[in-house]
Amino acid sequence: MTVTEASRDAAVEAAATPAPTAPPTGLAAVVGSGDPRTIGKLFVGTSLVFLLASGVAGALVGFEQADASGSEIFQADTALRVFTLHSTAALFLGVLPLLLGLATAVVPLQVGASTVAFPRASAAAYWVWLVSGGIVLASYAIDGGPFGTEADAVGLYVLGLVAVAVALFVAAVSVVTTVLALRAPGLSLRRTPLFSWSVLVGGTVWVLTLPVLAAMLLLSYLDLRYGQQFLGGSGGIYNRVAWLFWQPTLYLVAVPALGIVADVVPVFAQRRHQKHGAAMFLLGLLAAVGFGAWTQIGVSIDGSSTPTPWLFEGPWIAVSFVAIVPVLGLFGLWNLTLAKGKVRLSTPLILAQMGALAILVGVAAGGATAIESLDLDGTTWMTAQATLVLGGALVAGLGGVAFWAPKLYGKLLPDAAVRLGATVLFLGVFVAAVPEAIAGTLGQLRFAAGGILSADAGSLPGVDAADVDTVEVLNLVAGIGLAVMVVGALLVSLALLKRRSGDGPGDDPWNGHTLEWATTSPPAVGHFAELPRITSEAPVYDARHAAAGTAETTEASA
């Protein structure tokens, strides 16, 4: 190459380089940001606020059911609407976006990418989700939502929820594409970190599930708008949504949560995840059985019936029991990893294990639901199951936030405060779920199924007169449990706001295993100045042990 050619290249390069501009600060830096870390933090923070609203609504409904003689807090129809607010907000505005937000921030780091696949789409997804989530909540205030009486407000709720589904869909597409297309050289799918893998498999099924919800809601909107012909008007809307709160679709929320646990356990066991490939298979299996769009409440052309032909049929029973296998299997692998390692009992590990335990109990409860002779379907047993799985996913998700806080916030979270808050939350999950489950065994119908609307004064739907007093107490305790969950979520939120002061945590405060620990805390723009050589699923662990001369072979090594 001649000197002249080199000069020309340099000149072209210089001309193509834009003049440096000052990075935006303040509100502009947040609103206009396509940085996955910023978007992830926004999702996590906002979903916690929505979760507080959901928890308060749930606790109020629980207290409402503590007295069968009449409405203490709400009118009966209002109570039913508040219940739908509680459940809708918990899933679509709370747990699912929290996990998606964490994935948006962490997955690009884990796979060695400089950013998420579609940063602008992810940012747009957040803002659409925020605005439409606000619209969903606001519609309740003007007599909308399921069972609402103001037609326009009900329509607003439906369209708001469609927009929420679209936003979550876009966010999921972005992170799934990141795992599929932006992995660093050497990071084969087989070596993908388990959280990223869980986002890939779980996210793919969400990508196929959310459009089904959107389609049914769009149809509901048109049916509402053009004569309420066959989908049951505003009262039928919740039937179009309810299938996401029960098995098997409910388990899709557990997939990324278990992925978090799978990444946290080996770090604090100071040992590779045992049988990494088997863990990938088990997460994939849970995601596969979690596709539950076929378990919707059906409709008839004249709106006279709501068939559920899949109920207690072979496929539904099969997925109800098969779902237990991957969760149990993952527990076995984690116990093996912990048994072979040197355990450091830290907050992320404790939270991850608590979350996984709640999910395991919830999935096992789903197996019991599928036993027809127990007659648990349609009762508050199913509410308990949803509380356990969603609550467990939330606790595990908060464990993930604590674990990746150095990458998210550049600081560690205050250990004691997070541990206290999440433990309170975990206890709240069980204080709420156990009475709900017992009440279910006594026949109490799910709030949205039997509904307080159908109950005569002095009775509870589905409960024998002799058991009413007992179930009232159980409902009161469940309400207290939901209130305890709110307190726990509040404590964690305050801990997130406070963060640990002082010096930064260092790039790798936990001695992590995967690529996110090979960059700075917080990561600079572009994430990585240089990537370590990737020959297994735990490249940072490899590099550390190679330096110490204690290399450990792995099944995923090339």
Added chain:
Amino acid sequence: MATTVTDLEVFTEAPPAPPARPRVLLVGTALATGGAAMVLLTLVALYAGLRSDVLASGEVWLPEGTNLQLTPGGMGMVTLGFSLFTVAWIVQALRNDDRGHALMAFAITLVLGAAYINVIAYGWQQMGVGITSSPQVLLIFTITGLHVAMVGVGMLFLAVMAFKAVGGQLTGRAAEGVSAAALYWFVTVAVYGAVWYSITITK
């Protein structure tokens, strides 16, 4: 320029292969297309299930006065069927760096897309009943309307990507973008196959 020993030493070992080009747009489009297809297929499945239930009860599916003609739906299928070839033509022409043919194929595809929308709208007009007349008609309008929207998005996607490619960006992400748009279009046509069979053919 004279070759020196130092220059030769540089090439004694092959340079490492560049990392595979990420196919981000193609993968993202595949996922988004799957989602769009799920919206339509959900409604088609609901339509088929309800129709089956009604026929099993011994009643007729379409209420009296509903004039669902075979011709518009069939013409729509034929039109979209032709567009499969023109979209493949765009992709192939761009691979061969043949901008003239790419532009021609692109224009024909847009015309076919517009013709499809026109023939479906004609079918709605010929049906003789409004969306409020019965749940069956509500479903037909919803499904076909959403598919028209899907075709519209496909036309826009193709237009953006084809203009970028024909404008000179024939390599890298732009070429991948045309492939992504083609993938979306192929799925859109396949979904219409299901819509056409479920609504127009079976009636």
